[in-house]
Structures are given as structure tokens and as C-alpha cells.
Amino acid sequence: MDVLARNNVTVLGPADGQPLVFAHGFGCDQSMWRHVAPAFADRYRVVTFDFVGGGGSDPAAYDPDKYATLDGYRADLLDVVRALDLRDVVLVGHSVAAMVGAMATIAEPDRFASMVMVGPSPRYVDDENYIGGFGREDIDELLTSLSSNYLGWSAAMAPAIVGNPDRPELGHELTEAFCRMDPEVARRFAEATFLSDNRDDLPRVPVPTLVLQCRDDIIAPMEVGEYVAEQLPDSTFVVLEATGHCPQLSAPVLTAEAIGTWLDGRAAA
Amino acid sequence: MLRVNATFLRWTGRPVEAVVGRRLVDLLTPGGRIFHETHYAPMLRMQGSVHEIAVDLRCGDGSRLSVLLNATLSRDEHGAEREVLVAVFDATERRRYERQLLRAHDEARGAEARAMTLARTLQQTLVPPVPPRVRGLTLAATYRPSGDGSQVGGDFYDVFPTGPDEQVVVLGDVSGKGVDAAVVTSLVRNTVRALAVLHHRPSSLLAELNDIVGTHETERFCTAVVLRMRREPDGAWRVVVAAGGHPPPLLLRPDEPAVEVDVHGPLVGILPDQEYGETELRLAPREVLVLYTDGVTEARRDGELFGEVRLHATLDRVGARDVPGLVAELEEEVVAFQSGVTGDDIAIVAVSPTPDPDPDADLGPDPETG
Numbered sequence: 001m002d003v004l005a006r007n008n009v010t011v012l013g014p015a016d017g018q019p020l021v022f023a024h025g026f027g028c029d030q031s032m033w034r035h036v037a038p039a040f041a042d043r044y045r046v047v048t049f050d051f052v053g054g055g056g057s058d059p060a061a062y063d064p065d066k067y068a069t070l071d072g073y074r075a076d077l078l079d080v081v082r083a084l085d086l087r088d089v090v091l092v093g094h095s096v097a098a099m100v101g102a103m104a105t106i107a108e109p110d111r112f113a114s115m116v117m118v119g120p121s122p123r124y125v126d127d128e129n130y131i132g133g134f135g136r137e138d139i140d141e142l143l144t145s146l147s148s149n150y151l152g153w154s155a156a157m158a159p160a161i162v163g164n165p166d167r168p169e170l171g172h173e174l175t176e177a178f179c180r181m182d183p184e185v186a187r188r189f190a191e192a193t194f195l196s197d198n199r200d201d202l203p204r205v206p207v208p209t210l211v212l213q214c215r216d217d218i219i220a221p222m223e224v225g226e227y228v229a230e231q232l233p234d235s236t237f238v239v240l241e242a243t244g245h246c247p248q249l250s251a252p253v254l255t256a257e258a259i260g261t262w263l264d265g266r267a268a269a
Numbered sequence: 270m271l272r273v274n275a276t277f278l279r280w281t282g283r284p285v286e287a288v289v290g291r292r293l294v295d296l297l298t299p300g301g302r303i304f305h306e307t308h309y310a311p312m313l314r315m316q317g318s319v320h321e322i323a324v325d326l327r328c329g330d331g332s333r334l335s336v337l338l339n340a341t342l343s344r345d346e347h348g349a350e351r352e353v354l355v356a357v358f359d360a361t362e363r364r365r366y367e368r369q370l371l372r373a374h375d376e377a378r379g380a381e382a383r384a385m386t387l388a389r390t391l392q393q394t395l396v397p398p399v400p401p402r403v404r405g406l407t408l409a410a411t412y413r414p415s416g417d418g419s420q421v422g423g424d425f426y427d428v429f430p431t432g433p434d435e436q437v438v439v440l441g442d443v444s445g446k447g448v449d450a451a452v453v454t455s456l457v458r459n460t461v462r463a464l465a466v467l468h469h470r471p472s473s474l475l476a477e478l479n480d481i482v483g484t485h486e487t488e489r490f491c492t493a494v495v496l497r498m499r500r501e502p503d504g505a506w507r508v509v510v511a512a513g514g515h516p517p518p519l520l521l522r523p524d525e526p527a528v529e530v531d532v533h534g535p536l537v538g539i540l541p542d543q544e545y546g547e548t549e550l551r552l553a554p555r556e557v558l559v560l561y562t563d564g565v566t567e568a569r570r571d572g573e574l575f576g577e578v579r580l581h582a583t584l585d586r587v588g589a590r591d592v593p594g595l596v597a598e599l600e601e602e603v604v605a606f607q608s609g610v611t612g613d614d615i616a617i618v619a620v621s622p623t624p625d626p627d628p629d630a631d632l633g634p635d636p637e638t639g
Contacts, residue, residue: 027307031315095307134299141300147371148323148364149304194303218294219306245306249314 001061003083007049007076008056011084013041018113019086020044023077025095025119026193029055032094035252040260044090049080051097053185062185069192070096074103081111090263092116094248095219098228099198102205109206114266116210116259119245120228121220122198130199133221139194146186202231209235210262212247212255219245236262277357280336282329293355298325298333309338313353317342323360335364385419392418395425395454396616403428403436405500409596410618413604415564415611421451422614423491424562425458429465434500437465440560440618441493441515441537453489457482457537461495471495471511472547475537479513479545482538490538494518494560498552498620505553506622511545513537516566519584520550521557521595527584530558554624557589561599564615568603575606592621 003009010030013020020040022033030048037046050057051073066072077100081089089112093101098120105112124132125139181189209232213225222239229237238258242251273288281288281296288296294305301324312319318341325333337358343351392414400410414422423443430436439461443454460481461474468474474495482491492515498506510518514536519527534545552558561580568575583602587595596619604611 025307028311032311034315134303138299138303141298142303143300145298145300145304145323145325148367149308217306218302244310246311246314249311 003079006052006058006061007080008058009047009049009080009083012038012046012048013044015045017043017045019047019081019084019089021047021049021077021081021086021089021091023049023091023093023097023101024051024054025093025097026189027095031055032246032248033092036248036256036259039256045086047080047084047086049076051076051189053189054181059182062182064184064188067185067192068188070100070103070196070198073097073100073192074107077101077104078108078111081108087111088113090114090116092118092259093120094118095120095245096193096196099196099201102198102201105207106201106204112207114208114210114263115205116212116262117228118212118247118255119214119217119220119225120211121224122202122228122231123196124194124219127197130227131221131223133218133224134194139190142194143187143190146190147183199231202228203233205232207234208266210259211235211237212258213237213239214242214244214247214250215239216243217245238262271352280328280334280357280359281326282332284329287329296326298327301325309340313340313342314350317344323364326357335360337363381419385417388414388419388421391421391448391451395421395451395458397427400618401428403430405434405504405623406436406498406506407592407621407623408618409593411596411600411616413564413600413611413615415446415614420446421448421454422446422564423450423454424564424614424616425454426560426616426618427458427461428618429462431465431497436496436498437461437471438496438498438560438618438620439493440562440616441491442562442564442616443491444489449487450489453482453485453487453491456485457491457493461493465497469497470547471497471509472534472545475511475513475534475545476543479535479537479543480541483541485538490514490536492563493537494532496558496560496620500622501551504622504624505551506620508550508552508558510548510550513543513545516561516563519559519561519581520552521559521584521589523555523589527559527581552620552622554622555589557592557595557619557621559584559595559599560618562614562616564611564613565599565603565617567613568607568615569612570606570608575603579606589621592619595619 022037024030024032029050033048037048040046052061053067091101091112098117099122101115105115124134125136126132211225211229229235240247240254240258242254244250247255270289270291270293278285294302297305309319309322320339322338325335328334337360338355340353340355342353345351396412400408410426423445426440428438443450460478464474464477492513494512494515497509500506510530510532512532513534517529517532520530521527530548532546532548535543566575566577566580583599587598596617599617603615
């Protein structure tokens with residue numbers, strides 16, 4: 001199995017630089033990092049990739065059972081880290097990939113030096129004494145809206161990819177469109193993401209962690225970010241002057257600066 | 270939101286002050302908000318535009334309006350985001366139709382799965398669940414449905430005793446596929462069992478089967494080969510073979526190429542009052558008789574048939590020593606020849622006297638009848 005092709009892995013920067021691995025969240029692919037990742041390529045070995053099912057990953061590698069839970073995505077992340085034999089890794093995970101990253105650092109602590117969580121949430125659905133921001137019925141509605149939004153894609157594109165192995169340009173064409181995903185894959189990823197509960201993982205994260213919180217993030221509200229920072233054994237909580245759930249797109253310079261400042265501070269310490 | 274038109278206010282049933290100054294995402298349902306944040310907003314920033322995003326707007330009276338959003342992002346000369354122009358389309362009808370389509374799609378999938386289960390269940394009644402164990406006889410058999418197994422095929426086989434040390438083996442192929450073919454297959458299999466009591470000779474069994482299938486209301490006919498086998502004191506079996514419209518069985522002797530048993534007869538169930546020939550042979554230990562359906566020889570790859578030459582080559586290569594291995598290998602070759610996707614169903618039965626059977630061996634109950 002060629003993990004580098006399967007996960008569409010891209011590597012930038014000096015080969016002897018400290019590895020900086022960017023993991024994308026639900027809804028998009030590694031192109032989310034295109035305004036942030038290159039800013040580190042002068043001194044870090046910058047790695048971006050697509051989880052199987054998204055972006056330019058190999059559609060044939062998608063296994064509905066494997067990716068029904070976040071464990072499948074954690075396996076992807078660790079596969080990429082192992083394939084490049086990375087050590088002393090700084091892991092940057094956005095949204096659900098922050099939790100996937102937490103799981104990865106717990107599973108193989110020796111490979112990771114530190115972690116940056118961008119807009120993390122360990123649980124999206126409200127629970128007793130816990131506000132995630134969403135009810136179970138909200139998630140069901142999201143799943144319905146996914147079916148609706150992917151309907152046109154489903155009919156037009158799926159047969160092209162599935163039925164034309166001898167026409168790889170159709171698959172390539174797809175990678176040109178951002179945030180495209182097979183509707184079944186999107187639905188399963190959404191279920192794995194929004195019905196997950198990683199609260200118990202947080203105290204077990206073995207590396208120092210920067211929590212980047214946006215103002216006005218309805219997916220991962222301020223209280224949730226504060227909860228994450230509190231639960232982590234070694235955390236720094238930074239509020240970005242950015243709105244929405246994707247500061248790497250809405251405020252890429254601020255995001256890169258916040259990550260760079262924290263990393264420089266740790267290197268100097 | 271900086272500006273909205275009167276239509277937007279009318280659709281949402283909200284006064285202008287409840288809209289201007291708020292964010293679009295505030296008017297979405299929670300599920301729509303997640304979609305907005307994980308798809309709409311990232312795509313808009315990366316591509317500068319999004320098309321046909323399906324969301325529901327929350328209206329002033331608490332109702333929901335299904336809409337499609339097209340949006341373009343404009344930037345100033347420094348690349349900073351200036352404003353987003355959003356065109357809103359009422360999608361109530363479209364969404365209703367989509368929901369119907371989705372429901373129909375889900376129902377179709379469910380129906381497909383049920384049909385598949387039905388076909389498999391029905392198919393299982395047409396062949397023995399496991400090859401029966403017979404004292405003094407090594408028996409191996411396989412049945413493989415065509416394609417994805419969603420259709421009931423017409424191939425069948427059966428092995429049953431008619432007395433101490435006497436067995437009947439039948440293998441055949443009912444024309445066509447599907448439920449009405451399965452009805453005839455079931456009829457044929459059960460009729461052969463009943464006729465085997467009345468007719469000692471396989472040729473007269475086939476003659477009566479011919480009349481019964483011929484007078485059945487369906488247009489189906491079948492091919493069949495019938496063996497009546499009796500064990501002899503020295504461990505060999507005396508075999509009487511009859512065939513109707515079916516490829517003759519192949520006889521495999523140690524270190525000799527496979528040969529066809531010379532037995533022929535007309536198709537079963539087409540013309541009345543047919544006569545069937547019969548051949549008798551002695552099957553000694555380490556000799557194998559192989560029965561197969563045309564799913565083997567007529568397996569196709571790019572218009573080319575698997576054919577008798579490949580069939581003989583496979584049997585000669587594996588040889589008479591390993592009876593279950595012979596059946597498994599032949600099936601595997603035929604499936605591989607068709608790149609894993611079989612165009613027709615396949616049935617194969619091989620019988621061979623077991624050398625020096627232990628007369629006191631407890632074989633347990635017959636797996637089907639006992």
C-alpha cells in the first residue's frame with residue numbers, strides 16, 4: 001500500500017527540518033491549509049495530506065467500516081507519519097482533526113513533540129453538564145442537508161469516478177474542485193465527527209498543546225475551546241481575532257503568526 | 270447582512286431591522302449552520318463563489334423556507350474581502366421532489382437487498398447445503414451463482430440413497446433464470462427423487478421426467494445427467510449413466526487423460542415420448558467421474574469460450590488423486606477465466622470410490638435427510 005499516494009501527501013521545506021503536519025477537518029481537504037502551510041516551509045518540513053474519502057485521496061481505499069469512526073482517520077494520520085518516518089512531529093489539526101490528532105498522539109506518543117488544535121471540540125452534542133452547542137436532532141438535520149447538497153454531485157460525478165478506472169482524468173478533474181466528496185463518504189464522516197465524544201482523551205494528550213480559538217465560532221464555541229484547554233494537561237489558550245470556524249481561510253496571516261509565535265517561544269524556552 | 274431586497278423580507282417574514290446587521294448564518298437552521306461553516310464559507314473563500322448550496326432559512330413565524338444560495342465574494346485591490354453577493358432561490362418544490370427521489374432511491378436499495386436475499390434463500394433449496402457423505406464414496410460438489418448472485422440460476426444437483434450401498438446422482442440445468450426457472454428446478458429435483466423409486470434404470474427415469482416437464486405449464490425445459498451407482502464388494506462402484514441434452518460426464522483415471530463417457534439423449538421437456546440411451550461402467554478407487562454444467566465450458570472472456578480443451582487440461586493437470594481439490598481448482602479456473610465475474614451459474618460434482626472403506630465407520634446422519 002502506497003500511503004503517500006493513497007492520502008495524496010504533499011511535502012514542502014527542508015528535509016532535515018522539524019516535521020510540521022497539517023490535518024484537515026470535515027468538509028474540505030488539504031487545500032484548506034494553502035495560505036498557512038507555505039509560511040512554515042522555510043524552516044519546517046511541512047506535510048499536508050487528504051484523509052481517505054476527501055480531496056485527491058484514492059477513492060478505492062475507502063472502506064465504509066474503517067471510516068465509520070474517527071479511529072479510521074487516526075489510522076490514516078499515523079500511516080502518513082510512519083510512511084515518512086517522521087519523529088519530533090508538530091501536529092496541526094483543524095476541527096475534528098484536532099481530536100483525531102489527540103488520539104494519534106496518545107497512540108504513538110514517541111513520534112510527536114507538540115500539537116496545535118484549531119477550533120477543537122471534543123463533543124458537539126450537548127450532554128449532562130456539558131454544552132457542545134448542538135442537539136442530536138441538529139446533527140440529523142445536518143445529515144439530511146448533506147444528502148440534499150450532494151444530490152447533484154451524487155448523480156453526475158459518482159458514476160464517472162466509479163465506472164471509469166481507465167479515465168483517471170475524471171478523478172483528477174474532481175480534485176480540482178474544492179471540498180468535493182462522495183455523498184455517502186461525507187455522510188459517514190459527518191456522523192463520525194458530530195456524534196463522537198473525545199472528552200476522555202483530552203487529559204491523556206501527552207504533548208504540549210496550543211488551542212487556537214476564533215471569536216464567534218458556532219461549530220466550536222468559546223466555552224468549548226476553554227473546556228478543551230482546561231482538560232489538556234499542558235495547554236496554551238489563544239483567542240484569534242477571526243470569525244467563523246476556519247481561521248486558516250478567514251485570517252491566514254493571524255493564524256500562521258499565532259502558530260509561529262508559540263512554536264518559536266517553545267524553541268527558545 | 271448589509272442590504273436585502275423586499276422579496277427576501279417577504280419570503281422570510283422578517284422586518285428589515287431583524288435582518289440587516291445580522292449574519293446570514295444566524296438565519297440558518299443548526300444543521301445548515303454546520304454546513305455553512307464546513308462547506309459554504311471555506312469554498313467561498315477558496316473559489317470566490319459557490320453555487321446551489323441547499324439550506325433552510327428560519328422565517329419570522331418559526332417556519333422554514335428551503336432555498337438554494339449562489340454567492341460570489343468580491344475583494345478590493347489588496348485582496349481583502351469586500352462583500353459577498355448572495356442570490357437566494359426558493360427551492361421548496363425542488364426540495365420536496367428531491368426528498369421523494371431520495372426516498373425512492375433508499376427504497377430501491379432496500380428492495381434490491383431483499384431480492385438478493387430471496388434469490389439466495391431460494392437457491393439454497395435447489396442444491397444440497399453440503400455434499401452428502403456416502404460410505405465408500407468420495408464426493409465433492411460446488412454450486413456458484415452467476416454474477417452478483419442477485420438472480421436464481423437454473424443449475425442444480427442432488428445426491429441421495431435408494432438403498433444400502435446404492436446412490437443416485439443427478440446434475441442438470443433448467444433453461445433460463447429467475448423465479449419461474451427456480452419453480453421448474455424445484456419440480457425437477459423433487460420429481461427425480463420420486464421417480465428414482467419407481468424406475469431402476471436412469472434412462473427410463475429421464476423418459477418419464479421428460480413427459481412431466483413437457484406437460485408442465487411453463488415453457489421451460491432442462492438438461493440432466495443421472496447416475497445410478499451401486500457399491501461392489503471390492504470397493505469399486507458399478508455406475509449406470511443416462512443423459513438428456515447434457516454434456517457427458519468425464520472419466521478420469523490415474524495418469525490417463527480425461528475421457529468422455531459415451532452417453533447421449535435428447536433435451537428433457539421439449540418433445541413427448543423420447544428415448545434415452547444408457548451406458549454402464551465400473552468406477553474403481555482412484556478413478557473419478559466428473560459432472561458439470563455448461564457454465565464451465567461456455568464461460569466467456571472477450572467472446573472466447575473456456576471450452577472443453579481448457580476443461581480437459583485442468584482435469585489432467587490436477588489429476589484423480591484429490592477429488593475436492595479437483596472441483597475447487599476447476600471452479601477457480603473458470604471464475605478466473607472470466608476475471609471473477611461469472612456470466613452463468615456453475616455446478617460441478619465429482620465422485621470417486623474411497624479406497625478400502627472401513628465398513629464399521631460411523632458416518633453420522635445424512636446432513637440433509639437425517
